[in-house]
Amino acid sequence: MHQRGILIVISGPSGAGKGTICKALLERNKFWFSVSATTRKPRKGETEGISYYFLDRKEFVDRIEKEDFLEYAEVYGNLYGTPKSKVDEMLDKGIDVILEIDIQGALRVKEKVSDGVFIFILPPSMEELKNRIIKRGSETPESLMTRFKSAYQEINYVSKYNYAVVNDTVKEAVEKIESILIAEKCRVDRIKETILESKEGLMHEQLYD
Numbered sequence: 001m002h003q004r005g006i007l008i009v010i011s012g013p014s015g016a017g018k019g020t021i022c023k024a025l026l027e028r029n030k031f032w033f034s035v036s037a038t039t040r041k042p043r044k045g046e047t048e049g050i051s052y053y054f055l056d057r058k059e060f061v062d063r064i065e066k067e068d069f070l071e072y073a074e075v076y077g078n079l080y081g082t083p084k085s086k087v088d089e090m091l092d093k094g095i096d097v098i099l100e101i102d103i104q105g106a107l108r109v110k111e112k113v114s115d116g117v118f119i120f121i122l123p124p125s126m127e128e129l130k131n132r133i134i135k136r137g138s139e140t141p142e143s144l145m146t147r148f149k150s151a152y153q154e155i156n157y158v159s160k161y162n163y164a165v166v167n168d169t170v171k172e173a174v175e176k177i178e179s180i181l182i183a184e185k186c187r188v189d190r191i192k193e194t195i196l197e198s199k200e201g202l203m204h205e206q207l208y209d
C-alpha cells in the first residue's frame with residue numbers, strides 16, 4: 001500500500017541554525033523542501049523561487065485571502081507563508097516534506113496537521129546564538145538585539161514540539177533528525193494499514209505456495 005509522506009517541521013529561534021541543518025539534510029535525503037513566500041527583500045545571494053518567493057505586501061495579502069497558505073506569520077515586520085497546494089501534492093505522492101518556519105507558523109501547522117513531526121532546533125548556548133545572529137551580518141544593531149531577545153523568549157516553546165535537537169555540530173544534528181525520521185516511519189499508527197494489508201498477502205503465500 002502507498003504510504004503518505006511525512007510533514008517534517010523544522011523550527012526554533014532565529015540563529016539556531018535551522019537553515020544550515022535543512023540544507024545538509026537535503027543533500028543526504030530525498031525530501032522535498034517547501035519554498036516559502038515572503039515580503040522581505042532578498043538578501044545578497046538569495047534567488048527567487050529557490051530561497052523564497054519574494055512578493056510585495058499586496059500580492060501576499062491576496063494570497064492569504066485566496067487561502068493559498070498552509071500557515072503564515074509576521075516575523076520581524078515581514079510576512080512569511082507556506083504555499084499549501086504543493087505540500088499536499090508531495091505528501092499525497094508519498095514524498096516527505098520539510099518546512100523550515102518560525103515558531104508561530106509551526107504552532108499553526110500543528111493545529112492542522114496532527115501527524116506532522118515537529119522538531120525544535122536549539123542553539124548549543126545563548127552565547128553561540130548571539131554570535132550566529134551577529135555573524136549573519138545582514139541586520140542593523142537594533143534588529144540584532146530584537147532577534148536575540150525574541151530568540152531568548154522563544155526557547156520556552158520547546159515544550160510544544162515532539163523533539164528537540166541541539167545544534168552542537170551540523171553533522172550530529174542531521175544524524176539525530178535522520179534517526180527521528182527512521183523511528184517515525186516505524187510508528188504503528190502510521191503503518192498499521194500497510195501491515196494489515198500485507199498480512200493478507202503473506203497469509204496467502206503461506207497457504208498456497
Ligand code: 5GP
Nearest residue numbers: 014036072073075080081082100101102105
Ligand atoms: P529570514 O528572514 O532570516 O530568512 O527568516 C526569518 C524567520 O522566518 C526564520 O525563523 C524562518 O524560519 C521564518 N520563516 C521562513 N519561512 C517561513 C514561513 O513560510 N512561515 C513562517 N511562519 N516562518 C517562516
